[in-house]
Amino acid sequence: MQKLKIHSLTKTYDGQEALASVDLDIQAGEWVGIIGESGSGKSTLLKIIGRFLDADKGEIFVDEKKLPPVSSQLLKGHEAIKLVHQEYELFPNQSVRENIAYALRFYEPEYRNQRVNELLKLTRLEDVQHRKAKLLSGGEKQRTALAHSLAEVPGLLLLDEPFAHLDPNNKQTLADAIEDLKKSHRLTCLFVTHDASEALAWADRIVILREGNIIQEGRPEEVYQYPINQYAAELTGLVNILSAENNAGQRVIRPNFIRIIKDESKACWTAVIVKIRFKGTHYEYYCRTEQGEDLLCYRSRRDREVGEKVFLTSSKKHSQLVARH
Numbered sequence: 001m002q003k004l005k006i007h008s009l010t011k012t013y014d015g016q017e018a019l020a021s022v023d024l025d026i027q028a029g030e031w032v033g034i035i036g037e038s039g040s041g042k043s044t045l046l047k048i049i050g051r052f053l054d055a056d057k058g059e060i061f062v063d064e065k066k067l068p069p070v071s072s073q074l075l076k077g078h079e080a081i082k083l084v085h086q087e088y089e090l091f092p093n094q095s096v097r098e099n100i101a102y103a104l105r106f107y108e109p110e111y112r113n114q115r116v117n118e119l120l121k122l123t124r125l126e127d128v129q130h131r132k133a134k135l136l137s138g139g140e141k142q143r144t145a146l147a148h149s150l151a152e153v154p155g156l157l158l159l160d161e162p163f164a165h166l167d168p169n170n171k172q173t174l175a176d177a178i179e180d181l182k183k184s185h186r187l188t189c190l191f192v193t194h195d196a197s198e199a200l201a202w203a204d205r206i207v208i209l210r211e212g213n214i215i216q217e218g219r220p221e222e223v224y225q226y227p228i229n230q231y232a233a234e235l236t237g238l239v240n241i242l243s244a245e246n247n248a249g250q251r252v253i254r255p256n257f258i259r260i261i262k263d264e265s266k267a268c269w270t271a272v273i274v275k276i277r278f279k280g281t282h283y284e285y286y287c288r289t290e291q292g293e294d295l296l297c298y299r300s301r302r303d304r305e306v307g308e309k310v311f312l313t314s315s316k317k318h319s320q321l322v323a324r325h
């Protein structure tokens with residue numbers, strides 16, 4: 001698949017709009033991360049693109065060819081598009097190995113075995129390959145479903161909360177494996193996640209959904225640094241929201257752009273530390289300014305204490321004026 005184009009996709013459930021005229025283009029090899037609050041339409045969009053659900057209006061083109069309605073197809077789905085759901089559709093009484101092999105049932109046994117071995121290794125399922133699917137942990141089920149979807153490398157991989165059940169080690173291993181696949185096979189992927197750091201790390205492009213509308217899209221750095229409003233800012237990571245001068249919207253500043261300094265004359269704010277939280281790689285310092293606003297900043301060491309008065313600064317270029325909502 002070279003290109004997927006979505007035009008004016010609209011979907012309503014019982015009179016409630018879940019998607020409102022969504023347009024989206026995805027190029028071959030691109031990884032697009034969709035983020036949005038619960039109920040913003042992420043899964044609905046994936047199900048429509050995965051050909052499991054018809055939109056009320058709008059069109060989907062694969063390589064410039066318009067797809068017919070799902071209801072006119074004998075079977076749901078699309079041969080080049082694979083959707084890995086949150087509810088993994090595995091055969092409960094079949095082993096991991098058998099579940100993955102099923103995706104390759106039309107191939108010669110020799111190739112099938114070799115490919116299943118590769119996929120077991122890729123998804124780190126070798127140790128549980130003979131265990132029945134119904135006995136697997138959530139993360140193992142998720143990896144089995146992923147291995148199944150990657151058996152024949154799809155033109156477009158759709159992942160709904162791909163790493164939801166994985167611990168950080170497994171998550172990293174799987175993400176590395178998928179990145180390898182991305183490079184070697186130019187895997188194209190559209191994934192939905194609740195985890196902003198996941199989206200920022202893995203996506204080439206971030207798409208932000210709100211109440212069925214795409215409100216912002218762009219490179220992860222762009223969206224993180226220049227969110228268009230408070231919703232986009234809060235979805236993409238921790239952020240300080242301050243009221244702007246003359247009631248002109250809000251000012252957002254990421255915590256990594258606020259520093260504690262010694263020199264009062266260079267301070268933008270005088271504040272008191274109200275809480276310090278250890279985060280492994282750094283400390284979060286929660287401060288309250290003299291004007292009563294809350295400010296969060298990061299620091300690599302714990303050299304201040306709760307209750308201490310501090311001077312804070314941030315350069316103008318790192319603060320962004322945004323719309324209130």
Ligand SMILES: Nc1ncnc2c1ncn2[C@@H]1O[C@H](COP(=O)(O)OP(=O)(O)OP(=O)(O)O)[C@@H](O)[C@H]1O
Pocket residue numbers: 013014017018036037038039040041042043044045
């Ligand atoms: N089958 C359905 N029948 C009726 N309403 C539905 C159905 N599926 C989804 N909805 C509604 O449509 C809206 C969008 O749902 P969707 O599952 O796409 O959101 P989401 O962004 O994926 O949410 P979450 O992050 O919680 O999974 C929600 O308000 C949801 O309640």
